[in-house]
Amino acid sequence: MERHITLGEFIIENQKDFPYAKGELSALLSSIKLAAKMVNEKINKAGLSQIIGKMGTNNIQGENQAKLDIIANDIFISTLKNRGEICGIASEELEHYVAFDEDMHKDAKYIVLIDPLDGSSNIDVDITVGTIFSIYRRISPAGAKVKKEDFLQPGDSQVAAGYLIYGTSTILVYTTGNGVNGFTFDPGVGSFFLSHPQIRYPEHGKIYSVNEGNYVHFPDGVKKYIKWVQQIDEKDGRPFTSRYTGSLVADFHRNMLLGGIYLYPQGTTSPNGKLRLLYECNPMAFLTEQAGGKAIDGETRIMEIIPSELHERTPFICGNSEMVSIAERFIGGNY
Ligand code: AHM
Ligand code: MG
Numbered sequence: 001m002e003r004h005i006t007l008g009e010f011i012i013e014n015q016k017d018f019p020y021a022k023g024e025l026s027a028l029l030s031s032i033k034l035a036a037k038m039v040n041e042k043i044n045k046a047g048l049s050q051i052i053g054k055m056g057t058n059n060i061q062g063e064n065q066a067k068l069d070i071i072a073n074d075i076f077i078s079t080l081k082n083r084g085e086i087c088g089i090a091s092e093e094l095e096h097y098v099a100f101d102e103d104m105h106k107d108a109k110y111i112v113l114i115d116p117l118d119g120s121s122n123i124d125v126d127i128t129v130g131t132i133f134s135i136y137r138r139i140s141p142a143g144a145k146v147k148k149e150d151f152l153q154p155g156d157s158q159v160a161a162g163y164l165i166y167g168t169s170t171i172l173v174y175t176t177g178n179g180v181n182g183f184t185f186d187p188g189v190g191s192f193f194l195s196h197p198q199i200r201y202p203e204h205g206k207i208y209s210v211n212e213g214n215y216v217h218f219p220d221g222v223k224k225y226i227k228w229v230q231q232i233d234e235k236d237g238r239p240f241t242s243r244y245t246g247s248l249v250a251d252f253h254r255n256m257l258l259g260g261i262y263l264y265p266q267g268t269t270s271p272n273g274k275l276r277l278l279y280e281c282n283p284m285a286f287l288t289e290q291a292g293g294k295a296i297d298g299e300t301r302i303m304e305i306i307p308s309e310l311h312e313r314t315p316f317i318c319g320n321s322e323m324v325s326i327a328e329r330f331i332g333g334n335y
Contacts, residue, residue: 007033007172007183007192014176025135025159028085028110029174032133033192035079036164036172039072039116039131040185043166046123068123069093072116072131086110087138088146090310092118092279097310099146109137110159111150115279118163119247128167130249134283135160151310155282155303162283165249171195173253175290180256196257201293205259205320206237209244209251217267219298221331225263228330248275252284252318256291261319261327265298273315277307281316294324298331 005013011026046068073093080086084104090097092115100108115132122129136157138150162174170185172192182196208229215223229240243260245251251262266273275281285295285302295302295318305314317327329335 005194007194010181010183010194014178024085024109025176027083028080028112028135029160031080031083031085032076032112032162033172035076036131036170037185037190038075038079040164040166040170042068042071042075043123043129044187047126068129069117069120073114076114076116076131076133080112081105084108086112088112088150089114090151090278091116092276092311095311097146097148097151101145106143109142111136111138111146113151113278113283115276118249118280119245122245122247127245128165128247128250130166130247130253131164132249132280132283133162134158134278134286148310151278152307154306155277155285158282158286158303161286163249163252163287165253167250167253171253173199173287175287177286177290180287180291199256199291201256201288201291201320202259203320203322204236205255205261205323206240207243207255207258207260208240208263208323209242209255209260210263210265211244211246212242214267218265219267219331221298221333222263222265222327224335225327225330228326228335248280248284252287255319256287256293259320259323261317261323263327264316266315270313272313275313275316277302277305277312277314278310281314281318284316284318288318292321293319294321295319296324296328299328 011029015026073091081100087105087108088097088099088111090113113134117129118132119129136153137159140147140150160176165171171182173182180199183192184195185192231238255262264273264275281302288295297315317324
């Protein structure tokens with residue numbers, strides 16, 4: 001009989017791959033798994049339990065928060081706090097990072113950055129949303145209170161990153177720097193099972209994901225690239241197919257499995273695009289590269305950017321390596 005591997009088993013079996021393995025990172029991933037199950041349960045019941053809708057409050061980016069944004073944020077923060085594996089957390093929903101400084105966190109080595117409910121404008125219309133997380137080792141001395149610098153590390157310093165996609169199935173996808181694996185939640189059993197081992201982008205892709213309503217604001221190179229993907233060329237299968245949900249996690253997941261490129265360039269809501277470097281782009285860039293893809297801001301590798309603010313934004317282009325390289329050449333004026 002085929003063996004079904006649970007996420008818990010997989011984490012333990014792969015603990016040996018972690019450079020500093022003492023079990024803390026495994027425990028932390030298990031805590032994220034637990035919080036994700038709780039959030040998943042709330043999302044599935046959103047329509048029933050009257051929790052759909054807006055709170056009427058704004059988050060730090062001035063965006064109206066859906067109730068589930070706040071619920072997901074609270075669940076992740078309280079679950080991770082209660083289990084003592086991290087010494088601090090920064091969330092897209094909170095202005096400041098939160099330092100955990102009770103006795104149980106004294107020896108904790110890790111910090112987490114999280115977008116608890118990404119694509120939350122899609123909740124009320126029953127379209128896929130996600131959670132994105134990123135894990136780093138603290139750089140401040142153990143035992144001291146965490147500092148802002150602990151959270152402002154470049155993506156290359158990530159120890160692990162992943163996302164939950166609350167779609168037709170709920171899937172947890174993560175990397176610890178040794179490939180990307182996906183686990184599908186079986187609600188009857190209450191466990192995640194390995195369903196997508198060692199995910200790799202297909203060598204060639206034919207899907208592009210971009211909010212074309214913003215076309216007029218895009219840099220010339222991006223405009224030219226979009227026109228290029230829409231031209232007929234039988235050799236590489238153009239015109240490519242356009243797919244865009246407005247949920248980064250959903251667009252990313254599809255593009256990684258089927259072969260595609262995601263673009264959120266500058267020139268729209270801010271000169272740096274919309275997506276946040278620390279909560280969205282770095283974790284997705286880590287996953288992208290681990291799956292054989294490429295993630296850039298137009299010219300620089302996302303994971304090399306040195307962050308200066310918790311909520312800073314960056315233009316973001318990620319996906320199949322070949323497609324991103326061509327987009328990069330258009331942006332650089334070399335195509
Ligand atoms: P959010 O974290 O507030 O939900 O915003 C991020 C989302 C991404 O999931 C998505 O790719 C993007 O915003 C869509 O933005 P737009 O509606 O401008 O196309
Ligand atoms: Mg988000």
